[in-house]
Amino acid sequence: MSLIWQLSVAVIALAFVALVIFLIKTLKAAENSLDKTSQTLQEVQKTIDELTYEVKEVLRHANGITEDVQYKMKQIDPVIETVKNVGEILNEVTLSAKQVSTALIERFKKPTEVRVSTKDAARAALQTPSEKTVQSYEATYSKKNSANWMKWIDLAAGAWHKFRH
Structure with missing residues (x-):
């Protein structure tokens, strides 16, 4: 019986070693995936920061144009009213x-x-x-x-x- 116990313990040990090796490979693959994901997220964050700046600039210009158009429309209103009266x-x-x-x-x-x-x-x-x-x-x-x-x-x-x- 002792031989069966020894053989059973050896098989369990080999199975455990195989499981550990499989888990190590899986964890390494997961680690590589997480590293790539982290790099991608950093690049995306950098792109978003650049786009945010550009979008803010576009909005500033759009606001300036809107203010300019409103100012010019206020200046044209009396002319339009005069044309209507004429x-x-x-x-x-x-x-x-x-x-x-x-x-x-x-x-x-x-x-x-x-x-x-x-x-x-x-x-x-x-x-x-x-x-x-x-x-x-x-x-x-x-x-x-x-x-x-x-x-x-x-x-x-x-x-x-x-x-x-």
Whole structure:
């Protein structure tokens, strides 16, 4: 029995030595992998540090550009507002000129209708309702409004002259 014990102990010792050798190789391989991983992480950290600096520089430049654009936009705002106002004034002047020219054309079309006669009364009876409305409006407002429109046109022309010079 002692031989079996000795043989069993020898086999166990050999198995233990084989296990230790296998574990040593595995640990060496793990150590090499960890060394490579450590080097890679150091390189990645260095790259990240360099990129961080560059990203900060880009952000500083972007902030500077944004501030510059905002400053320039604030300077342009009055110009845009002026252009808008000029457009509105020109629109009003155009509308006024259109109304004045329409009134003048209507006045020149019917110069004999100022005197009311039986022929005019007969013609007035044959007119459409919209023609009667236009004549009624002109009769009521043409003298007052033509003077007002002329004042508006003079005012707009003066403003336009000042704006150009």
